[in-house]
Amino acid sequence: MTRRPVRIGNFSGYLGDRRSALADVLAGDPVDVLVGDYLAEFTLAMLASRHRADPSKGYVEYFLDQLGPQLGAVAERGCRVVANAGGFHPAGLAEAVRALAVARGVRLRVAHVEGDDVLPELDRLRADGHALAHLDTGAPLSDWGVRPIAANAYLGGWGIAAALRAGADVVVCGRVTDASLTAGPAAWWHGWDPADWDRLAAAVVAGHVVECGPHATGGDFSGFTAVPGAVEPGFPIAEIAADGTAVITKHAGHGGMVTADTVTAQLVYEIQGPRYLNPDVTAHLDSVRLRTTGPDRVELSGVTGSPPPPTTKVAAFAPIGHQVVHTLYATGLAVEEKVALVRAQVAALLGERPDVEVDVTALGVPAVDPRTQWEATAQIRVMAAGPDPEPLDDLVQGLGGLFLSSIPGFYTDTAARQASAARPRIDYWPALLAVEAVPHRVVLDGGERLDVPPPAATAEQAQPVHPEPGPPSPGPTRRLPLGALAHARSGDKGGNSNVGLWVPDPRAWPWLRDLLSTAGLRRLMPEAAHVEVVRHEFPELRAVHFVLRGLLGTGGSSNLRVDPIGKAVGEFLRARHVDVPVDLAAALPR
Structure with a gap:
């Protein structure tokens, strides 16, 4: 029998997100699963030092501050909680959650997912022929010349699914991918098979949209002046159906909004191109279609998937x-x-x-x-x-x-x-490691261990190559800020900055596509004149996306830029003046 769509609500997009968020969403609309994302690459660097100083720590204690007062409400509502707040010590955080529950007289089953910490195995892995090659340069880890203090592989969502299937109420993870926090519960809820590529890909895309919390409801949105309740935008909900079709919405009465543009902003955020790689599946973002189905409701459909790559990323720090x-x-x-x-x-x-x-x-x-x-x-x-x-x-x-x-x-x-x-x-060193070399285990509250096998099928996944557009069409123009017509969002992937720019008006798409060639981007951003620029198009989203390789040095934790993780690159580009056809300029609101 086909189950109803699972409702997955986010309550954290990073370590330090709104302290009251878990209480707020529990007081909001009903959800089946609550997910919290805490482990940005920048955050991992900080936790690595803390764990090194005290091996009993290294998890996100802030999560305990949020969860503790809400344990009774979680149990009463019967919703599950999944978070990657385990950091470098998920077992320690799981035990801390159990202690909190006992102290508050709440009966909850707590499991944790482990195997991502490959630091103790680095020497053996290299001896076995794993070079841990740099994701961008291909150089082996041995070329780094320093000794890592942390190395965490990105796990997929099947460990989370197994823990939920075994009855866990709270699942504590270390470094699973951000989208896996949503894809794992969706796979558990609907009983998907590991080879359900299209469905898994759709859940990964929905997870990518909601993983950063208010980013999907108007937070950090270039159209923020039109966002109601922008002082405190609410947290998003993904309703994922059995066929993978998803609707992004939010809690009624909370601030913010969900529109095609706020969803697009998150779709183009911190990606490397149209192929969105995950340890469980490769999601093809260029097939995503958006449809507004009601106030604060945007449907994601058309997502296709294919087998995951044979390697997963390892975040190493030294x-x-x-x-x-x-x-x-x-x-x-x-x-x-x-x-x-x-x-x-x-x-x-x-x-x-x-x-x-x-x-x-x-x-x-x-x-x-x-x-x-x-x-x-x-x-x-x-x-x-x-x-x-x-x-x-x-x-x-x-x-x-x-x-x-x-x-x-x-x-x-x-x-x-x-x-x-x-x-x-x-x-920071983003390495690649064969997925079969990464252990993936679930530890239940009774100590039982469940091994999660690697994917049965994998495939090398290269980003597509899109031809450069021709010169903009001739005709009368006006000089205006690019942001008068286009939205943008930018972020970081290690030492690379990414930025996606898109137009809400379909009539402006051919102009934006022609304007934002690689050469056009370099003209608008002289700082990118000497870095490698990778350009892709997303016609369904009316977006052009760039990866600026090396703009952020080797990573946000070590470069000397004022904006170390590239969050304002998009807003800088929107401030640049460009030639806008007069017919498009005339259609702009006064």
């Missing part, structure tokens, strides 16, 4: 030295010259240290004839990184000695916390 950041301010006239003087003084303070990387960046441009002092001010950010902390600590002390011998109007924000000493710098 300390590579130290870094420090200091900020000060330049006000009024000759700001470029003031920044140049600060840059020269930083260089003098460091002396001959070729092993130290330095970035001195001015943020903002003072207004002409400013009305307030703050309209006349630009921030100067000084960041330095190197193998040893001493020269960086000396730099901080030296900057503190410039108050009477630097630019006119030199000051720092004394109410803000300035770095007093260098802190460790953690680098």
